Amino acid sequence: MSTIKQALEWATLQLKESCERPQFEAELLLSYYLKKDRTYLHAFDDKEVGDIEAFQALIKRRANYEPYEYIVGEASFYDIELNVEQGVLIPRPETEILIDLVAEIIEKEKITSIAEIGVGSGAISVVLARKSPNLKIIATDICDTPIKVSRFNIQKYQVEDRVTVIKSSILDEVKEPIELVVSNPPYIANDFKLEKNVGEYEPKEALFGGVVGDELLKQIVLDVRAKNIKYLACEMGYDQKKPMIEFFNEIGVESYRFYKDLAKFDRGFVITF
Secondary structure, eight states: OOBHHHHHHHHHHHTTTTOSSHHHHHHHHHHHHHTOOHHHHHHTTTSBOSSHHHHHHHHHHHHTTOOHHHHHTEEEETTEEEEOOTTSOOOOTTHHHHHHHHHHHHHHHTOOEEEEESOTTSHHHHHHHHHOTTOEEEEEESSHHHHHHHHHHHHHTTOTTTEEEEEOSTTTTOOSOOSEEEEOOOOEETTOOOOHHHHTTSOGGGTEEESSSOHHHHHHHHHHHHTTOSEEEEEOOTTOHHHHHHHHHHHTOOEEEEEEOTTSOEEEEEEEO
16 A cells, blocks of 8 residues: 555655656656646645556656656647657757747748658647648658657647648658748767667657768758758757858858757757758
8 A cells, every 4th residue: 555645755766866856757657647736646645546556667667767758648848738659759848949930930921831851749840830820831751650640749739731741751752832941850970879768768760860960951951952942940969050050151051040049059040042
């Protein structure tokens, strides 16, 4: 037998190694397990937890560094909750900055057709479709799990009439005229050692961008330019500004700007061709 209080004490101890905030995550997982909010846990901490083994199994997964979002099958992003599962990148807060920059361009230039490269969970496309009711989006991915999960999220937020997901490498299968491309592509070097929670659980295809890391970014720039698309907004690694500037100068990109994330790291760029 175990009360809520005892279950939380045990769980907090188990999560000491794998979490920065073990007690907070213990509470989140118990709330999820009991289908109650966190305030309930403190108000009724003497209540028994039924089938404690099932809760302990969730905690063991988190203690083994499995991301919280995969355990509960959901990730909070922007103003929505997205379904996620292994095989789909968990959306990051810094990608919200990319969305805001793109939304500004869409509004200012009255853009109605865009493409997203690497749809993942559908985070970028779903939020942009909700922000701009006249926008049509074609989102691409090369992997089946993101295609399945993003389609689920697109239907969940009822934007399936305006967001289409297709299987395609970069823009190869996109035949419609597009005014802007947005992407949060893989941009980590193949040999970079990631933290256990990312490296062992999140999809390699969504993380690693080649031997140096910026190969895919450069290919996207070339493909967008070849299709005569005016705007490209891309996320990148914090250390990729210098090589990307060199590449832009080499191929003759005249108008570009970089932006920083909340931690003041270089995080991406916007090109006007």
